[in-house]
Amino acid sequence: MAFAQLIFRDGGSSNKPPCFVGEHYDLWKICMQPYLEPQGDDIWDAVKNGPYVPKIVIDNKEEKKIKVSWTNDDKRKVLFDKKAKNMLQSALGMDEYFHVSHCKTAKNIWDTLELTH
Incomplete structure (x- = not known):
C-alpha cells in the first residue's frame, strides 16, 4: 500500500x-482506464476514438454541421469529449x-501522454 501511495499521491476513488x-x-x-x-461508454470512446463531430450529408458529401444547426443529441454527444478531457486534465x-495543455481533444491528450512516456 505504501508503494501505491508514493505513485498516486491522491485520487483513485x-x-x-x-x-x-x-x-x-x-x-x-x-x-485510469x-x-x-464506468463514466460511460461514450466517454471512453471519446478518449480512444476521438470526439463526436456533428455532420450532415449534402449532395452525397458529408460535411461538418455548423453549431447553430446542432440537435440536442449532437450537443449531448459533443459533450462526451469535453467531459473526458476534463477528467484527464484533472x-x-x-x-x-x-505537457498536454495545447491538446484540443481527450484523444489528443491520451495519445500525447502515450508518446511522451
Whole structure:
C-alpha cells in the first residue's frame, strides 16, 4: 500500500481519478482506464476514438454541421469529449498538465501522454 501511495499521491476513488505526476505512466494508464470506463461508454470512446463531430450529408458529401444547426443529441454527444478531457486534465500533476495543455481533444491528450512516456 505504501508503494501505491508514493505513485498516486491522491485520487483513485470513484469520484477522483489517480493523479499522474510523471512517473510510472504504464501503471497510471492501467488505473485510469477503469476510472474512465464506468463514466460511460461514450466517454471512453471519446478518449480512444476521438470526439463526436456533428455532420450532415449534402449532395452525397458529408460535411461538418455548423453549431447553430446542432440537435440536442449532437450537443449531448459533443459533450462526451469535453467531459473526458476534463477528467484527464484533472488526473494530471502540474508538469504533466502543461505537457498536454495545447491538446484540443481527450484523444489528443491520451495519445500525447502515450508518446511522451
